[in-house]
């Protein structure tokens with residue numbers, strides 16, 4: 392049985408019904424925020440939100456997730472993505488708020504991606520008047536005034552173009568689509584995980600039963616280019632693969648200079664880098680390079696590496 396109610400985050404009228412097989416949880420189905428689950432009790436983190444801007448930010452993220460066709464969220468006081476309610480991972484309010492764009496470039500890039508998901512084809516017109524009340528969620532802008540100012544800026548930058556004589560109808564320009572195609576390479580849906588490590592026989596087992604399995608368990612595809620085939624030189628293929636990757640695993644066992652380069656290059660591109668090192672190599676690493684601020688995963692067996700790396704991927708890669 393579902394009842395008409397309001398979305399907890401964006402306040403739009405939405406369906407609310409008891410979560411199947413969970414007497415103490417409600418599923419919300421909002422046309423902007425998609426589906427999410429709220430426990431009826433003990434969810435102080437959610438029910439105590441006083442800041443309307445926090446609710447707005449959460450609605451933006453949920454709306455973005457819906458457009459990306461990602462699975463819904465079951466809110467809890469602590470994130471535990473391995474645990475699920477009706478297939479929805481448990482995620483805390485803090486972790487969702489953390490996904491809200493922080494830098495101007497994030498606002499711009501994610502807005503462009505959201506707009507691209509609204510159209511049926513590249514040169515479809517979008518009507519500003521047709522953007523309904525809560526569609527400002529798409530632009531991460533809280534009200535109509537800032538949304539309109541942002542759209543004018545997008546036009547000024549050449550990403551959108553208003554039809555001649557119209558201040559409401561606009562198209563997405565060739566410049567827009569070029570930018571979106573570049574952004575899509577690193578967006579969700581990109582399942583590539585580049586592995587930078589020492590390709591020595593002593594590392595085979597750690598790769599096969601540790602790194603590779605952890606990446607696959609987390610739903611990604613490991614990409615590894617054997618440096619030995621390239622005389623240990625950084626080649627164009629490696630550079631191209633790192634540009635394409637969603638995140639990078641840098642394993643410092645054996646301290647290969649290539650791994651330092653690849654980790655630095657990926658970080659410079661803004662990719663998430665996960666640092667790992669074999670227990671017996673940690674001292675040597677600390678002696679030569681100060682990478683301690685990066686919180687390495689230290690492991691003593693392939694199984695240990697698989698477990699720790701899997702948990703880290705689930706916790707840090709969205």
Ligand SMILES: [Zn+2]
Nearest residue numbers: 398401421424
């Ligand atoms: Zn909503």
